[in-house]
Amino acid sequence: MPVAHVETKAPEVDLSLIDSILQHYQNHKGAVIPVLQKIQDVYGYLPKSAIHKAADVLMISASSIFGVATFYSQFSLKPKGKNIIKICAGTACHVKYSKTLIDLVHEKLKTGESNNTTDDGLFTVEIVSCLGACGLAPVMVVNEHVNGMVTSKMCSEIIDEIIRKEKQS
Numbered sequence: 001m002p003v004a005h006v007e008t009k010a011p012e013v014d015l016s017l018i019d020s021i022l023q024h025y026q027n028h029k030g031a032v033i034p035v036l037q038k039i040q041d042v043y044g045y046l047p048k049s050a051i052h053k054a055a056d057v058l059m060i061s062a063s064s065i066f067g068v069a070t071f072y073s074q075f076s077l078k079p080k081g082k083n084i085i086k087i088c089a090g091t092a093c094h095v096k097y098s099k100t101l102i103d104l105v106h107e108k109l110k111t112g113e114s115n116n117t118t119d120d121g122l123f124t125v126e127i128v129s130c131l132g133a134c135g136l137a138p139v140m141v142v143n144e145h146v147n148g149m150v151t152s153k154m155c156s157e158i159i160d161e162i163i164r165k166e167k168q169s
Contacts, residue, residue, distance in 0.1 A: 013047045022057040031058065032068050036075055045076040073128070081117045081124035083162055086141040089127050092134035101138055101155050102127055108159055122166060123159075 021038045025031040035058065039050050046069050055062040069075040087093075087102050105111070105125055109118050117124045133139045136148025142158060150158075 013043060013049055015049060015053050017042050018050055018053065022054060026057055032060070032065055033072070036065070036069055040075060043079075045079045048077070073126075078117065079121070081121050082166075083123050083143055084126065084141075085123060085159075086126045086128050086131060088129075088131040088133075088137070088139045090130035090134065092137040093131075093139055096137040098138035100152055101140060101150060104152050104155055105159065108156065122163070 018039050021035060021042070025035050032054075035054055036046060036051075039054065040046055043050065051065050051069065052062050055065050058065075066077075069077060085105060087098060087105060089098055089102065109123050109125060111118060111123070111125045113127075116126065131139045131141055131146070133146055133148060136146070138150050140147045140150045140155060140158070142162070147154065147158060
């Protein structure tokens with residue numbers, strides 16, 4: 001028996017928040033990347049409705065903007081968690097067993113490749129190709145703080161500390 005497709009409604013966003021950004025870049029050719037960066041700064045991700053509005057103002061197709069947004073890993077089309085955990089899967093980190101850290105984090109936070117943000121919105125887990133700190137492998141960056149030579153125990157303690165602090169606030 002086929003499963004019925006359930007359409008989920010996108011969260012409402014206040015598009016007036018990006019009016020000044022779009023007005024500033026309205027007549028600039030090649031402004032897609034800075035516009036997307038500024039829109040993401042406002043919302044924490046790139047809402048589809050904001051991309052469509054940007055396409056209208058910049059007079060380019062929404063599919064062109066989506067192409068740029070999906071090509072560069074700095075952009076996200078989904079809301080991110082309050083705490084961003086980036087784990088390097090590059091060669092240096094891989095040979096130092098970063099896969100163990102990746103598995104541990106996904107298990108601990110109940111996330112995975114297809115769902116990288118926790119249900120409570122506290123964490124987003126991103127597996128990246130390189131963090132540029134190969135000499136510190138394996139590397140895990142949490143909210144821009146670089147943690148090098150990370151062990152499973154350290155990884156677990158870092159996450160536990162964030163959870164503890166969140167419960168106190």
